[in-house]
Amino acid sequence: MVMNNRKHGIFAVTDEAISLAYINDKKSDAITIKNALSTVFQQMRVAGNRERTIESYQYIFNQFLDITQLKYVEDITVKSIYDYLDALEVARETKLIRLKSIKAVLSKFHNNGWIKEKFWSGIQIKIDKKVKKGTTEEEIMKLIEIIDQSSFIDYRDTVAVLTMYKTGIRIRTLGELQEHHIDFDKMCLNLDGSIMKNHKYLKLPIDDKLSSMLKRLIQLNNGIRSYYETKNTNVFITQNGLTMNKSNSSNNAISKQLNKYSKRFGLDNINAHALRRAYAKNLLNKGASVPLISKALGHSDIAVTTQYLDLDVDEVARDLMDFM
The missing domain is CATH 1.10.443.10 (Intergrase catalytic core)
Incomplete structure (x- = not known):
C-alpha cells in the first residue's frame, strides 16, 4: 500500500494534505461559476443582448455567490437557491425578480451542458399580482x-x-x-x-x-x-x-x-x-x-x-x- 511507503521527517505529507489534494483533483475538471458567467455573458453580447440586461444578471448572480460562497457550477443546488432567497431582506416581488434572473442564467448553464437537469424549475415565489391601471x-x-x-x-x-x-x-x-x-x-x-x-x-x-x-x-x-x-x-x-x-x-x-x-x-x-x-x-x-x-x-x-x-x-x- 502507498501508506507503507510514505516518507517521514521534513519530507512527510500529512493525511490532511493528501485529503486536500484528492479534493482538488476531484474539482480539476469542474467549471467555476465565474468562468461560466464570463462565457455566458460573452454569448449574450454576441447574441445582441443589451448591456444593461447583462449587468443586471451579473449583479444578481454575484450577490448569489456572495451569500452562498459557492465556487463551482456543480455545487449549485435547490437548497443553495433557497438559502440565497431566504437571506434577501427585500419584498417578495423583488425576490421573484431575483429568482427569475437566477433561473435565466442557470438555463444558459444548462444549454452549455454544464448542468444536466433543470432542478430549479420547481422553485416558485407566490405573490399577489397588483393590477396596474392605464392613464385615462x-x-x-x-x-x-x-x-x-x-x-x-x-x-x-x-x-x-x-x-x-x-x-x-x-x-x-x-x-x-x-x-x-x-x-x-x-x-x-x-x-x-x-x-x-x-x-x-x-x-x-x-x-x-x-x-x-x-x-x-x-x-x-x-x-x-x-x-x-x-x-x-x-x-x-x-x-x-x-x-x-x-x-x-x-x-x-x-x-x-x-x-x-x-x-x-x-x-x-x-x-x-x-x-x-x-x-x-x-x-x-x-x-x-x-x-x-x-x-x-x-x-x-x-x-x-x-x-x-x-x-x-x-x-x-x-x-x-x-x-x-
Whole structure:
C-alpha cells in the first residue's frame, strides 16, 4: 500500500494534505461559476443582448455567490437557491425578480451542458399580482392643458406624453428615438431593432397633430444643440442638448418629469407604463384584436398584453354576450 511507503521527517505529507489534494483533483475538471458567467455573458453580447440586461444578471448572480460562497457550477443546488432567497431582506416581488434572473442564467448553464437537469424549475415565489391601471384620456388631456408649453422643457414633455400615448412606445425607446426613425411623408415611426426591447422592427402610425408637434420639437432641438455645440439626432434631448438615456438605467429626464407632474398636479397615474397601457386600452376600445395590440406593443408573449389591457370582469361578460 502507498501508506507503507510514505516518507517521514521534513519530507512527510500529512493525511490532511493528501485529503486536500484528492479534493482538488476531484474539482480539476469542474467549471467555476465565474468562468461560466464570463462565457455566458460573452454569448449574450454576441447574441445582441443589451448591456444593461447583462449587468443586471451579473449583479444578481454575484450577490448569489456572495451569500452562498459557492465556487463551482456543480455545487449549485435547490437548497443553495433557497438559502440565497431566504437571506434577501427585500419584498417578495423583488425576490421573484431575483429568482427569475437566477433561473435565466442557470438555463444558459444548462444549454452549455454544464448542468444536466433543470432542478430549479420547481422553485416558485407566490405573490399577489397588483393590477396596474392605464392613464385615462381625461388625465392626459388635463396634464397637457396644465403644462406651460412656452418653455422648451415643457413643450418637449408634452410631445413626449402624446408620443407615448399615441404610439405606445416604451420610455427607453422614446429616449433613443432618432430623427431618421420618423417618416413624415408616410406619417409613421420606423423603429429598427436597435432601439426596441425585443430587437424586432416595428412600424407605427402617427396622426397630423403629433406629426406637427414632432416637427416643431426638432426645430427647437436644432437651436438647443447649436447653442451648446452638441451633436446628436435624438428627437428628445435635455435642455443642454444631450441625450437622455443612461446605459445602466431605463430612467431618463422625461420619466423624472412625469413623476414631478404627477405630484405637482395631483395626477396619480401619470407615468410611462400607465401611458403605454392607455395606448393598449384605447386600441381595444376602438375594436383592435388582442394579437394586433400585442404586435403594436412589441410583446413576445400575448399573455403580457392581456395584463396591459386590464379587462374588467363586467366588461368581459358584456363582450362575451356578443358571441352567445
